[in-house]
Amino acid sequence: MAEVIAIEGGYKLNGTVRISGAKNATVALIPAAVLSDGPVEILGVPEISDVEALAILLEELKCKVEVDGERIRIDPTHMEDIPLVSDAVNKLRASYYFMGALLGKYKRVKIKMPGGCYLGPRPIDLHLKGFEALGAKITYENDTYLLEAEELVGTSIYLDFASVGATINIMLAAVRAKGKTIIENAAKEPEIIDVANLLTKMGAKIRGVGTDTITIEGVDYLGGTFHEIIPDRIEAGTFLIIAAAAGERVIIQNIIPQHLEALISKLKEMGVKMDVVGDSIVVYGAKEGLKPVDIKTQIYPGFATDLQQPLTTLLTQAQGVSHVKETIYVERFKHCGQLNKMGANIEVGEASSMISGATPLHGARVEATDLRCGAALVVAGLIASGKTEITNVYHIDRGYDNIDNKLITLGAHITRYEIED
Numbered sequence: 001m002a003e004v005i006a007i008e009g010g011y012k013l014n015g016t017v018r019i020s021g022a023k024n025a026t027v028a029l030i031p032a033a034v035l036s037d038g039p040v041e042i043l044g045v046p047e048i049s050d051v052e053a054l055a056i057l058l059e060e061l062k063c064k065v066e067v068d069g070e071r072i073r074i075d076p077t078h079m080e081d082i083p084l085v086s087d088a089v090n091k092l093r094a095s096y097y098f099m100g101a102l103l104g105k106y107k108r109v110k111i112k113m114p115g116g117c118y119l120g121p122r123p124i125d126l127h128l129k130g131f132e133a134l135g136a137k138i139t140y141e142n143d144t145y146l147l148e149a150e151e152l153v154g155t156s157i158y159l160d161f162a163s164v165g166a167t168i169n170i171m172l173a174a175v176r177a178k179g180k181t182i183i184e185n186a187a188k189e190p191e192i193i194d195v196a197n198l199l200t201k202m203g204a205k206i207r208g209v210g211t212d213t214i215t216i217e218g219v220d221y222l223g224g225t226f227h228e229i230i231p232d233r234i235e236a237g238t239f240l241i242i243a244a245a246a247g248e249r250v251i252i253q254n255i256i257p258q259h260l261e262a263l264i265s266k267l268k269e270m271g272v273k274m275d276v277v278g279d280s281i282v283v284y285g286a287k288e289g290l291k292p293v294d295i296k297t298q299i300y301p302g303f304a305t306d307l308q309q310p311l312t313t314l315l316t317q318a319q320g321v322s323h324v325k326e327t328i329y330v331e332r333f334k335h336c337g338q339l340n341k342m343g344a345n346i347e348v349g350e351a352s353s354m355i356s357g358a359t360p361l362h363g364a365r366v367e368a369t370d371l372r373c374g375a376a377l378v379v380a381g382l383i384a385s386g387k388t389e390i391t392n393v394y395h396i397d398r399g400y401d402n403i404d405n406k407l408i409t410l411g412a413h414i415t416r417y418e419i420e421d
């Protein structure tokens, strides 16, 4: 048996939705907490399966973990240096943040390869190069890494690509290295700043986050603290797209609009009407005559690769031809075949797609091949005629907190049930 999300399309959405804490910050903040010698309390934790998997890993490390709604309290006081080799490691990408955190804490870590969405090959060579530069010896056997260092010594590390994961992971190790580490060509995503903010509250000395150059002065001790996670700009962007596609008047709360400038400007170019009011955005959607636009995914503050898939669904409703160019994950186009099953007209080229619209969409059984493909299919299901059944919902549940209920509150018709495999 397999679970599906079933959407009866065509209902106009109205009302208010509140955005949860950012998945891509949360999944780094939780491993970062183990660097502390005292309890760390994090607020605004989204209810997603990535967090459940991380909580299992914390318990394997003998951390005390209390989850109470949106609050997690992590007490690493009695934690132990235990290899992370259970299935929970493969449930998500971000388990690899335990590499940096445990290397920083114990100068040694044994951990399996991480999981996460398959978006084409996702090497971690830049993370490993960074750890080596700090003094770690790395061996790899049976899908498992062993990283060991006599001591970690700060140094200058240039990233060939401004990788989010490598920037955070190196930062996690470097906060406990001896002396100064400089990360050049660092990534600048808001989630990196959030992680640096937590580490700073724990006692780390970090300068330059949000710029190309991050400087970290290692410290001997990090202590407990309290932190509130930034809102999820990808969930917010997904709801902006949903509201543009299927909404009449939808208010999306708990947004940092500056984090979404690239998407907002593309939606305006398409003709979507929006008002930004403080930390909310009001979207007036479902109008005829959307215009096609061209998108090129880029590192922050460019157009986020995680939003190109859900935006593609909206582009199927624009009158004319839109082009999407991927510069981050050249194979991130599996959603296109699924959308074509629902009546879209999308051709996939080299690291690109061409969307010809407007095409009415019809319900079908489709597969969430990855998390944001799942989001693209939810958008499609909401505007399609008839019923859409989305399989592999575990991908969606990795990154969207209570998506069914949030949409039902806006007036969508959504259920979940089991079907034969």
Ligand SMILES: CC(=O)N[C@H]1[C@@H](OP(=O)(O)OP(=O)(O)OC[C@H]2O[C@@H](n3ccc(=O)[nH]c3=O)[C@H](O)[C@@H]2O)O[C@H](CO)[C@@H](O)[C@@H]1O
Binding pocket: 024, 025, 027, 093, 094, 121, 122, 123, 124, 125, 126, 127, 128, 161, 162, 163, 164, 165, 166, 187, 305, 306, 328, 329
């Ligand atoms: C948990 C998390 O935060 N996931 C996000 C993070 O993934 P993630 O941290 O994996 O993304 P990166 O920024 O590291 O990857 C960007 C590009 O660099 C390449 N690369 C990366 C590391 C490395 O060692 N070697 C290498 O070649 C990747 O294959 C990819 O082509 O940023 C991506 C890009 O914004 C988002 O799509 C993901 O949602």
Ligand SMILES: C=C(OP(=O)(O)O)C(=O)O
Binding pocket: 024, 092, 093, 094, 115, 116, 117, 119, 306, 371, 372, 399
């Ligand atoms: C690709 C994503 O996540 P992850 O890196 O956790 O697989 C995503 O959030 O779109």
